[in-house]
Amino acid sequence: MTEAVVATVAPAAVAEPVFVERRLGVAFWVSIGWVALVVVAAVLAGVLPLQDPLAIGDNAPRLGPSAAHLLGTDELGRDLLARVIFGSRTSLTVGFASIAFGLAVGGAMGLVAGYYGGRMDAALNGLSTVLLAFPALIFLLTVVTFLGQNLFDVTMTLGVLSVAPIARIIRANTLVYANREFVLAARALGARNRRILVREILPNVLPSALAFSLVAVAVVIVAEGALSFLGLSVRPPTPTWGGMIAEGGQVLAQDPLVALWPSVAMFATVLALNFAGDRLQVYFQVREGGL
Amino acid sequence: MTDPTNSAPHHRDFAGPPGTHALLEVEDLRTHFLTGRGAVRAVDGVSFTLERGRTLGIVGESGSGKTVLARSIMGLLPATNVVRKGEVRYEGRRLSGLAPSELRELWGAEISMVFQDPMTSLNPVVRIGRQITETMRFHLAIPDAEARTRAVELLRSVGIPDPARRLREYPHQLSGGMRQRVTIAIALACGPKLLLADEPTTALDVTVQAQILRLLGRQQRERFMAMILVTHDLGVVAGRTDEIVVMYAGRIVERAPTPVLFSDMRMRYTQALFRSIPRVTDPAHRRLQAIGGRPPDLAAPARGCSFAPRCRFARARCHDEAPPLVDAGPGHSYACWYPAEPGEAAAEAS
Numbered sequence: 001m002t003e004a005v006v007a008t009v010a011p012a013a014v015a016e017p018v019f020v021e022r023r024l025g026v027a028f029w030v031s032i033g034w035v036a037l038v039v040v041a042a043v044l045a046g047v048l049p050l051q052d053p054l055a056i057g058d059n060a061p062r063l064g065p066s067a068a069h070l071l072g073t074d075e076l077g078r079d080l081l082a083r084v085i086f087g088s089r090t091s092l093t094v095g096f097a098s099i100a101f102g103l104a105v106g107g108a109m110g111l112v113a114g115y116y117g118g119r120m121d122a123a124l125n126g127l128s129t130v131l132l133a134f135p136a137l138i139f140l141l142t143v144v145t146f147l148g149q150n151l152f153d154v155t156m157t158l159g160v161l162s163v164a165p166i167a168r169i170i171r172a173n174t175l176v177y178a179n180r181e182f183v184l185a186a187r188a189l190g191a192r193n194r195r196i197l198v199r200e201i202l203p204n205v206l207p208s209a210l211a212f213s214l215v216a217v218a219v220v221i222v223a224e225g226a227l228s229f230l231g232l233s234v235r236p237p238t239p240t241w242g243g244m245i246a247e248g249g250q251v252l253a254q255d256p257l258v259a260l261w262p263s264v265a266m267f268a269t270v271l272a273l274n275f276a277g278d279r280l281q282v283y284f285q286v287r288e289g290g291l
Numbered sequence: 292m293t294d295p296t297n298s299a300p301h302h303r304d305f306a307g308p309p310g311t312h313a314l315l316e317v318e319d320l321r322t323h324f325l326t327g328r329g330a331v332r333a334v335d336g337v338s339f340t341l342e343r344g345r346t347l348g349i350v351g352e353s354g355s356g357k358t359v360l361a362r363s364i365m366g367l368l369p370a371t372n373v374v375r376k377g378e379v380r381y382e383g384r385r386l387s388g389l390a391p392s393e394l395r396e397l398w399g400a401e402i403s404m405v406f407q408d409p410m411t412s413l414n415p416v417v418r419i420g421r422q423i424t425e426t427m428r429f430h431l432a433i434p435d436a437e438a439r440t441r442a443v444e445l446l447r448s449v450g451i452p453d454p455a456r457r458l459r460e461y462p463h464q465l466s467g468g469m470r471q472r473v474t475i476a477i478a479l480a481c482g483p484k485l486l487l488a489d490e491p492t493t494a495l496d497v498t499v500q501a502q503i504l505r506l507l508g509r510q511q512r513e514r515f516m517a518m519i520l521v522t523h524d525l526g527v528v529a530g531r532t533d534e535i536v537v538m539y540a541g542r543i544v545e546r547a548p549t550p551v552l553f554s555d556m557r558m559r560y561t562q563a564l565f566r567s568i569p570r571v572t573d574p575a576h577r578r579l580q581a582i583g584g585r586p587p588d589l590a591a592p593a594r595g596c597s598f599a600p601r602c603r604f605a606r607a608r609c610h611d612e613a614p615p616l617v618d619a620g621p622g623h624s625y626a627c628w629y630p631a632e633p634g635e636a637a638a639e640a641s
Binding site: 118180181182184186187188189190191192199200203204 | 367396474
């Protein structure tokens with residue numbers, strides 16, 4: 001349907017590019033819808049009519065999907081739907097919170113480095129190079145070993161690891177705007193540096209930064225999944241997608257569904273985040289390109 | 292240029308009551324950029340004085356140092372690899388002696404600038420309204436509501452229809468001419484005494500150019516504001532300035548009150564610039580009289596006159612010795628060894 005609309009609009013686009021309404025597309029809204037659904041389910045997991053994800057022995061083990069257990073039960077008779085939904089809490093918290101931290105710290109670093117340049121840029125670039133060069137897995141293992149396997153530590157560790165890549169991207173974006181004439185114009189009107197950064201450059205950098213961070217959230221969700229698969233994230237019996245995949249892996253031959261459901265949930269969420277992020281990046285690029 | 296009363300000890304520069312000094316005095320201003328090829332002398336010893344409410348046109352082709360001169364006057368230069376020498380005095384205050392915070396109070400409030408390209412000099416993601424009110428809130432410390440009322444008034448005065456609605460719009464919703472009107476409104480928001488317009492019409496359609504220039508002229512007269520109009524087009528400054536300075540290779544090559552310059556141009560470069568303007572009275576299909584060659588390399592200044600390599604009238608002396616600025620009448624001076632006879636250029640052109 002959208003294609004048809006676009007096709008009829010296209011000839012006019014050549015003459016009057018300003019008035020063409022750009023669309024994000026149906027697939028974008030499906031992706032966003034899925035992510036929203038997962039987020040809402042995770043937030044409301046406590047009040048939804050779900051079974052206790054931790055209760056062992058309430059049900060028969062390894063039941064197939066049925067009306068009572070939409071996704072069936074696992075080896076210990078726990079309801080898989082409840083576990084997948086409660087498990088999303090860990091993935092989403094770690095994913096969004098660590099990238100929020102990375103954006104706050106890395107974003108500030110990138111803005112300052114890109115705008116001021118010179119020594120400030122060299123120093124911050126050096127710092128992010130050191131962060132990038134630091135072996136991530138060893139860092140994670142060390143933190144988990146010494147600080148413990150709780151949600152906060154895992155989130156912060158992944159957050160710290162996301163600082164350097166985000167700082168690089170924001171710096172590159174800032175460089176594009178730092179030498180634009182409107183920044184010079186703001187200076188000529190007496191604006192101080194802090195104001196130019198916050199009021200002139202940040203609003204320009206933010207859209208693409210947010211689009212990029214959706215993709216980054218997806219990367220962190222996969223990383224957290226890998227960590228809990230290895231038993232390095234939040235401890236069992238708290239359900240996590242990665243942990244459930246690991247448990248399911250042990251009974252893969254007898255009951256593949258146990259590993260399948262959390263895998264599908266993670267796959268769909270990561271795909272949706274990536275797709276939405278990509279579409280947004282293109283969307284904002286077009287807008288900037290048109291100016 | 293400087294009368295003896297002005298050259299008192301330093302502290303007097305700040306103490307002098309307004310009115311005893313010219314609005315803007317530029318003295319032997321030099322701006323050199325340090326590059327891998329050596330110092331690029333973008334502005335190389337420029338001096339002039341601008342009185343309150345007067346207009347000065349700075350004319351020269353691309354690369355002659357006009358834009359750098361305008362930015363050097365403001366003090367808006369990159370922080371590194373720049374050498375700025377000489378003196379700029381605004382109402383007797385030495386701008387180079389001011390702290391960054393003092394300069395910021397001057398910028399926008401007392402001295403304002405209109406840039407060449409309104410497509411890039413407005414922030415694309417900030418609404419017009421905020422771009423105008425921000426400066427007022429900062430310099431005049433007035434409440435939001437009053438700033439908005441003033442913004443509407445300003446937009447109306449620069450000829451933007453339906454200004455209240457425009458305040459909520461983004462720059463890309465406006466045409467180039469409208470955007471330049473907005474940048475002018477922003478520059479005028481705090482009632483500056485000096486407006487630097489750096490090629491304000493170069494990026495605009497010819498039909499819009501005249502409107503913008505008329506607007507600038509009207510605002511300048513109504514506000515009794517001094518204005519420096521930087522352009523590459525002698526036609527732009529012709530009827531709109533009190534005085535014209537012609538720049539070449541970072542130096543002033545001719546300076547005169549506007550009517551005198553057009554009736555009595557002496558410097559061969561001014562003459563060549565003047566001839567390169569196409570005229571309606573020319574016969575059809577007449578070749579455009581371009582100036583041959585390219586602007587000189589500012590990193591390797593010539594020993595003689597910098598225009599000599601491109602000058603039809605150059606002789607041996609021009610290549611060996613740089614001509615000094617010599618007086619040719621009240622307010623008129625030029626730098627040329629073999630100048631045009633008075634009235635020669637005008638006669639040839641007609």
